[in-house]
Structures are given as C-alpha cells and as structure tokens.
Amino acid sequence: MPAEFSFELRVCAALEADWPLDDRDTEFFVARQLGTQRRRWDTLILEVDPEGFAARARFGGTRLDPNLLFVCRHAPADWQYYRDALPEGEVPWRYVRETIHRGAARGVLEKRKRGGRIELRRKHAYPDWVERIVAVENKPDLDASAARALSDQLERDVALGLADEVWVATESGDRALYEEMPVEAGILVFEDGDLDVRWHPRALDPARPGTRILDRGSDACEFEYVPAERKAKLRSWLAERAYERGWRSYVDTMRPDCRHFDLRRAGDGYVPYCRAKGREQTAGECAGSCPEFSPEPPQWRQRGWPIEGGPGQTVKRVLDDRRERERRG
Numbered sequence: 001m002p003a004e005f006s007f008e009l010r011v012c013a014a015l016e017a018d019w020p021l022d023d024r025d026t027e028f029f030v031a032r033q034l035g036t037q038r039r040r041w042d043t044l045i046l047e048v049d050p051e052g053f054a055a056r057a058r059f060g061g062t063r064l065d066p067n068l069l070f071v072c073r074h075a076p077a078d079w080q081y082y083r084d085a086l087p088e089g090e091v092p093w094r095y096v097r098e099t100i101h102r103g104a105a106r107g108v109l110e111k112r113k114r115g116g117r118i119e120l121r122r123k124h125a126y127p128d129w130v131e132r133i134v135a136v137e138n139k140p141d142l143d144a145s146a147a148r149a150l151s152d153q154l155e156r157d158v159a160l161g162l163a164d165e166v167w168v169a170t171e172s173g174d175r176a177l178y179e180e181m182p183v184e185a186g187i188l189v190f191e192d193g194d195l196d197v198r199w200h201p202r203a204l205d206p207a208r209p210g211t212r213i214l215d216r217g218s219d220a221c222e223f224e225y226v227p228a229e230r231k232a233k234l235r236s237w238l239a240e241r242a243y244e245r246g247w248r249s250y251v252d253t254m255r256p257d258c259r260h261f262d263l264r265r266a267g268d269g270y271v272p273y274c275r276a277k278g279r280e281q282t283a284g285e286c287a288g289s290c291p292e293f294s295p296e297p298p299q300w301r302q303r304g305w306p307i308e309g310g311p312g313q314t315v316k317r318v319l320d321d322r323r324e325r326e327r328r329g
C-alpha cells in the first residue's frame with residue numbers, strides 16, 4: 001500500500017485524467033494541500049468557467065493575495081481617486097495604498113498621482129472564474145479509528161459548506177467503514193490506478209450561510225455562524241492559491257537538485273522516487289536535512305548540460321510546464 005503522500009499524488013493524477021466522474025462536460029484543474037487557516041484539504045478540484053478562466057490568466061500565474069484581489073476586483077475602468085473608487089471599510093486605507101503600489105509594480109493595474117492624490121485604473125476586469133470547488137480527503141488505509149476521525153472532519157466540512165462537494169478517496173474495500181461517513185460525502189475507491197465511485201455525494205450550498213463547529217463536547221456543541229459573504233471570500237482566496245500551486249508544486253519543497261531524485265511513472269502521472277532509498281520518498285524526508293542528500297554536480301546545473309541543464313532542472317521544468325499547461329486549460 002503506498003504512503004499517503006504517494007497515494008495523494010496518484011489520486012490527483014487520476015482525477016486530472018478522469019474528472020468529472022459523471023457525464024457533465026466541464027473545465028477544471030486539480031490542486032493539493034490547500035485550505036483555510038483552520039482546515040486544509042488534501043486535494044481540490046476547481047471547476048471553472050472557460051471564459052473567466054482565460055481572463056484570469058491575464059493577471060499572471062502568481063496568486064492575488066486577499067488585499068490585491070480586493071483592489072483588482074474594484075479597480076475602475078477610468079482613472080479615479082482610490083478612496084472614491086474602492087469600497088471603504090474592508091481593507092484599511094494604508095494597506096490599500098501599499099497594495100496599489102504593489103499591483104502597479106506587478107503590472108495588474110495602473111496608478112498615477114494627481115494633485116497629491118493616488119489614482120488608479122484597472123488593466124483588466126477581474127473575472128468570476130470559479131464555478132465549483134470539490135474537496136477530496138485521501139485516506140488510503142481507512143481503518144476504524146481513521147474512519148471515525150475522518151467522519152468527524154467531514155461532518156464539519158458539510159456543516160460549513162465551503163466546498164460544493166466533499167469526497168473521501170481510499171483503497172479500503174471495507175464497506176462497514178463507509179457507514180461511518182456522513183451521507184453527504186462521496187466515497188471513491190482508488191485501486192490499481194482506477195477510480196470507482198462507491199457513494200455519490202450530495203451537493204452542498206456554498207451560497208448559503210454555514211456553521212463552523214468549534215467544539216463537540218459531550219454536553220453541548222459549540223459553533224459559530226459563517227455568513228455567505230465570508231464564505232464567498234474564503235472561496236476566492238482559496239481559488240487564487242490553487243491557481244498558483246496546482247498539484248505538482250511538491251517540486252518546490254522537495255529536492256529535485258539531489259542526484260538521487262527521480263520521477264517514476266505512476267498511472268496517469270509521475271511520482272517522486274529516491275534512487276538512494278530505492279523507494280518513493282515522502283515530501284518531508286526529501287529535504288536538505290536528509291542524510292543521503294547529495295547535490296547534483298555543478299556541471300549538471302550548467303546551462304546546456306546535457307540538454308538545457310541537469311536532471312534536477314529538467315524535473316522542475318517538466319513539472320512547471322505541466323502546471324502552466326493546466327492553467328491554460
């Protein structure tokens with residue numbers, strides 16, 4: 001049975017190849033290890049509006065952080081004093097000014113000074129590009145205690161309703177464990193590279209207010225109300241981060257510059273493989289602190305060796321190219 005990290009990459013690759021799992025026709029991309037301050041999901045699928053998605057590309061491959069997103073959403077088509085153009089109260093003015101300078105330096109909006117006042121105008125209208133967000137929790141080895149912990153987590157996801165659907169992906173064929181899961185969560189069994197739907201999820205409603213479960217003590221459950229507007233913001237911040245990262249960003253934190261780093265074909269994608277360990281390594285162990293880490297010889301990194309840099313650069317380039325291709329849809 002593969003480790004969770006390796007299982008997760010295989011699930012991401014299979015979802016990228018097979019989504020949607022019904023007969024809808026939709027554009028989408030896959031991202032991993034993203035969430036809010038309080039909750040991180042293993043895998044996210046973002047279904048997108050094709051025109052909006054193409055329009056989003058004009059803002060570049062790097063995410064717009066919350067302040068920059070606020071300014072880009074409200075930037076006017078014609079020059080205007082920023083305090084007249086942008087809604088007051090959402091972001092303090094001193095941060096707005098800093099964000100306008102940053103946005104102009106990045107080329108996503110324009111600024112000028114008139115009579116001592118900062119004016120701005122947009123270069124492009126920021127589009128509504130996200131249609132649906134699907135969250136998948138990966139648990140290859142779903143034993144009884146993992147099933148209990150996961151069902152508690154999924155009940156919280158369902159109550160909050162930030163995603164449009166939630167799923168569990170597992171290798172376990174033990175149907176009794178599926179009964180632990182909330183009925184709203186879909187169940188996918190991933191075996192030998194194939195995704196098999198064992199339970200269809202119920203659609204959640206992100207446009208409605210949600211409930212955040214804070215504490216499920218034995219006597220009373222503590223929770224807080226999350227307004228629909230707050231959820232919409234969390235979704236748009238999540239979407240921006242997913243757009244930047246995709247699911248191949250593990251290459252940014254692992255050590256493809258180690259001479260033992262390799263990629264191996266696994267189903268519909270690639271997974272990292274360590275030639276020194278003779279197995280797939282986890283993201284955590286593939287770091288500069290790894291006792292077997294051995295940097296690529298300098299001549300591998302020189303431009304043009306043997307063709308456009310050494311193996312580490314090639315791995316990064318291949319994965320970055322794939323990430324960019326997914327962004328282009």
Ligand code: SF4
Nearest residue numbers: 258261274286290292
């Ligand atoms: S030896 Fe360590 S750093 Fe090098 S590829 Fe293997 S796990 Fe990564």
